[in-house]
Amino acid sequence: MLMSRNAEADVFAMAASPLLEPMAEALFELDPAPDPRSHPAALMMALGGVSAYKSARVWDSMLWGQGLWERIRCSSAQAERLLPVRRPTLSEVDKMYRRNKEIGDLLVDPLLEQSLPLFRRGGLLVPRQWDFQDISRENTIRADGTTLRHRASLTKKEVARRIKEGIPVSAHAWVQDEVKTKKEGKRLHGIPVELVMVDSGVPYLGGVLTLRAHRERQETLAARHDLKRVIRAAGGAVEAVSYDGLLKGVDVEELLLLGVMPIVPLHQPGPGQQHVPIPEAALGDKSRAHFGIIKTVTHDFNSCVHELWGVDGVIRTVRPGQNVTWDSPVCRVEEIESRRTEDGKTPYVWVIVPCKKSTFRVALDVRERREGHPKSSILNVFRVYPESEPMYQRIKGWRSPVEGMFSAMKGRVAENDLSPRLKISRLQLDLIGYAFLYNTVMWDVHISQFTSVGSQQYTEIGRAADKRRAA
Ligand SMILES: [Zn+2]
Numbered sequence: 001m002l003m004s005r006n007a008e009a010d011v012f013a014m015a016a017s018p019l020l021e022p023m024a025e026a027l028f029e030l031d032p033a034p035d036p037r038s039h040p041a042a043l044m045m046a047l048g049g050v051s052a053y054k055s056a057r058v059w060d061s062m063l064w065g066q067g068l069w070e071r072i073r074c075s076s077a078q079a080e081r082l083l084p085v086r087r088p089t090l091s092e093v094d095k096m097y098r099r100n101k102e103i104g105d106l107l108v109d110p111l112l113e114q115s116l117p118l119f120r121r122g123g124l125l126v127p128r129q130w131d132f133q134d135i136s137r138e139n140t141i142r143a144d145g146t147t148l149r150h151r152a153s154l155t156k157k158e159v160a161r162r163i164k165e166g167i168p169v170s171a172h173a174w175v176q177d178e179v180k181t182k183k184e185g186k187r188l189h190g191i192p193v194e195l196v197m198v199d200s201g202v203p204y205l206g207g208v209l210t211l212r213a214h215r216e217r218q219e220t221l222a223a224r225h226d227l228k229r230v231i232r233a234a235g236g237a238v239e240a241v242s243y244d245g246l247l248k249g250v251d252v253e254e255l256l257l258l259g260v261m262p263i264v265p266l267h268q269p270g271p272g273q274q275h276v277p278i279p280e281a282a283l284g285d286k287s288r289a290h291f292g293i294i295k296t297v298t299h300d301f302n303s304c305v306h307e308l309w310g311v312d313g314v315i316r317t318v319r320p321g322q323n324v325t326w327d328s329p330v331c332r333v334e335e336i337e338s339r340r341t342e343d344g345k346t347p348y349v350w351v352i353v354p355c356k357k358s359t360f361r362v363a364l365d366v367r368e369r370r371e372g373h374p375k376s377s378i379l380n381v382f383r384v385y386p387e388s389e390p391m392y393q394r395i396k397g398w399r400s401p402v403e404g405m406f407s408a409m410k411g412r413v414a415e416n417d418l419s420p421r422l423k424i425s426r427l428q429l430d431l432i433g434y435a436f437l438y439n440t441v442m443w444d445v446h447i448s449q450f451t452s453v454g455s456q457q458y459t460e461i462g463r464a465a466d467k468r469r470a471a
Pocket residue numbers: 299302304305306354355356
């Protein structure tokens with residue numbers, strides 16, 4: 001969506017953004033700017049401006065050449081927000097970064113804290129309605145070798161040779177800190193970043209709630225931590241989470257305990273799970289499904305016994321001793337009930353088990369372990385919304401806006417050509433600049449669609465902040 005607007009419109013939107021002052025305020029608290037000429041709001045403008053122009057060099061030259069900063073200042077002054085005469089160039093940001101290298105990490109909290117209420121006020125987080133509330137967390141940004149080249153690995157001689165031979169030389173940022181990760185058997189060098197995005201229901205228009213570079217290889221742990229944080233902060237507004245497959249049964253269980261429906265594909269088969277070939281007719285994009293026992297239940301009315309199995313995420317039932325197949329009778333998930341227990345709330349999944357003469361209901365406690373597999377969660381073999389469900393498909397469909405956002409972010413970072421010695425926290429700072437821009441533009445597009453409320457009310461916040469700083 002940023003493509004359809006021009007960078008200058010985005011920059012003016014930032015100058016009027018309700019996020020600007022609160023983020024700048026947080027910046028001021030984190031880094032009390034020993035240089036009195038640097039102004040936190042202007043520094044935030046620079047962070048976002050670099051993203052808007054996709055390049056630090058272009059942002060800096062726009063500031064010098066075109067009177068842009070003066071026009072921004074004038075427009076801000078009309079809204080009674082005073083920005084300094086001094087242009088916020090990237091070198092200002094770099095100075096700030098040198099004073100506090102953790103600033104990228106430290107700005108994550110204000111990003112979440114300021115963006116959430118903004119989205120809520122804009123009606124973008126509405127509990128109990130599907131359209132605007134769902135947060136999906138997608139794959140890590142992997143600044144792999146194709147995105148960010150390790151410039152240090154090229155000698156000057158090599159660069160000269162390439163230029164001479166017409167081979168393109170990447171002017172991309174210099175990655176110093178690397179995290180090695182594995183994906184599809186391929187070893188990637190880069191900086192994995194967690195990102196949680198709120199889906200606005202408008203294609204390619206979402207918002208970033210948190211992003212965090214994680215140093216260890218514990219992607220799932222980091223994701224779980226950040227997801228829980230966002231879910232708690234959203235206070236019930238998050239009903240479902242879509243995830244790309246790293247979450248295991250225990251993670252699913254944790255999310256269910258938080259009252260959030262995880263929409264995740266089944267993981268690789270765990271203990272006691274096997275693969276079954278999928279019949280031709282049901283074949284989707286995979287040829288094999290896995291299955292495993294959940295538990296054995298007694299049917300009081302008919303005094304018979306049923307085994308419940310998860311088969312490719314769907315619960316099916318067989319008589320003990322029989323082999324479960326792709327065609328075994330399906331136990332439909334009827335509802336999810338939250339029950340109070342000694343240790344808080346526990347979700348129960350009610351399933352309807354078919355039997356010859358009648359059906360009966362069974363409540364599965366999501367904390368249960370699988371029969372004969374005391375270490376494996378029952379959620380490892382079935383999904384409340386299996387992949388065949390329309391709901392699953394719908395939520396999975398949100399993947400493309402998220403992916404779009406990722407590639408846009410990767411683009412911004414890669415072209416941020418003046419980032420010297422890009423360390424993880426510096427990258428994160430750039431990404432926060434992008435998130436600030438992105439959330440601002442989302443807000444701008446949103447309010448221009450629904451209301452004519454200008455930036456006026458938000459400048460009150462700004463003036464108050466300026467007064468506090470002056471005091
Ligand atoms: Zn029965």
